[in-house]
Amino acid sequence: MNEQGEVKTTQKKNKKSLISNIIFLILLSALVLTLFLSLGEIQKIGETLSQIANGNNFLWLLAAFGAIIIYFLLWPITLNLFAKAAGSNTSKTDTYLIGCSEHFYNGVTPFATGGQPFQIYSFTKRGTSASVGTSAVLANFVTFMIATNLIAFVSLFFYPQITNGLAALNMEWAKYVAIVGYTINFLVLLFMIALGASKHLKNWIIAIIKFITKPKFLNKHFAKLIPSFEAYCENAQIGFRSIWTHKKTFIFSLLIKIVTMLAYYLVPYFLIRAVGLSASLSDNEFVNVMIVLFATSFAITAVVWVPTPGGTGGIEYAFSIVISSVCLMAVANSGAALALSLLWRLVTYYFTLIVSFVFVCIFQARDKKVLQQLEAETQETPNV
Secondary structure: OHHHHHHHHHHHHHHHHHHHHHHHHHHHHHHHHHHHHOOOOHHHHHHHHHHHHHOOHHHHHHHHHHHHHHHHHHHHHHHHHHHHHOOOOOOHHHHHHHOHHHHHHHHOOOOOOHHHHHHHEEEHHHOOOOHHHHHHHHHHHHHHHHHHHHHHHHHHHHHHHHHHHHHHHOOOOOHHHHHHHHHHHHHHHHHHHHHHHHHHHHHHHHHHHHHOOOOOOHHHHHHHHHHHHHHHHHHHHHHHHHHHHHHHHHHHHHHHHHHHHHHHHHHHHHHHHHOOOOOOOOOOOOHHHHHHHHHHHHHHHHOOOOEEEEOHHHHHHHHHHHHHHHOOOOOOOOOHHHHHHHHHHHHHHHHHHHHHHHHHHHHHHHHHHHHHHHHHHHHHHHHO
């Protein structure tokens, strides 16, 4: 009964935190929308979006939703592969649901940090040890980071075309922001690999944390967290080793992640066509598709450091600049660019957030059913 009470208490705390994050996200989204509408040309935004109804333009919008659905459905497969390789006791169905829930928890937390803790916690609730769950989740995350960094690296080959568009708009400063984003993204990947591969780095980081938290006023609040961080580092190393132990799983997962992210990065091209516009940096349409794809990677990588939930605010503005660049619009904050930015955010962020929330509810319903079964078995035990 005590264990069940702890589970219920933890669930209540998680729900309160979740509700507060959702409220913050709604308010932040409302603020961003207000700023966009006040800075942009509302009439031009409406005119741009109305183009979707012209001719067969709506088919391009359906293609955008098709691409994001492919992205969503492929996303959890790699977690299933790593969980199986790590020896997880969680069923394939539950593991897939846990993978689908990542978009929601990442989307409502700063720096997209909520997904991994929830996944690890969910694995433990389904009979998988914390070490195995952490191993699978971190191996999956490292694979994602490698995939996005590879695509970001390839996007540099299109750097001249993208920056030429920025130069035409007198917005060359944006490329320096992108360099900062690229650097941060790459350093995070290096840090994860180093943390997983080197015990010396782990011990060094823990020693620094213990030294910093020596003062009583810090020790009082942070000392109890050090063992959890040590366990996390240990599990990170287990997760990293599992990548090299199961090389075929890693290679297959990496390929799936690359395809998954390419589907995600293709969405803007379909949306540009849906509103009757086109990329204007090349006479070859295939090259334009590639430029838009890698320019999207360029924009997302550039604002990876924005601390708001889902990067709200920074990512919309960065995307509007990139859209202006590839379509050679007159100004970065034109109504057409803002309309595309808002439409892209609706498809890639809010749509996936809502669908992911549905999967969270399904998992919670299954979780409630399991808890009820445990309570029923507990009540029957004294009569045996």
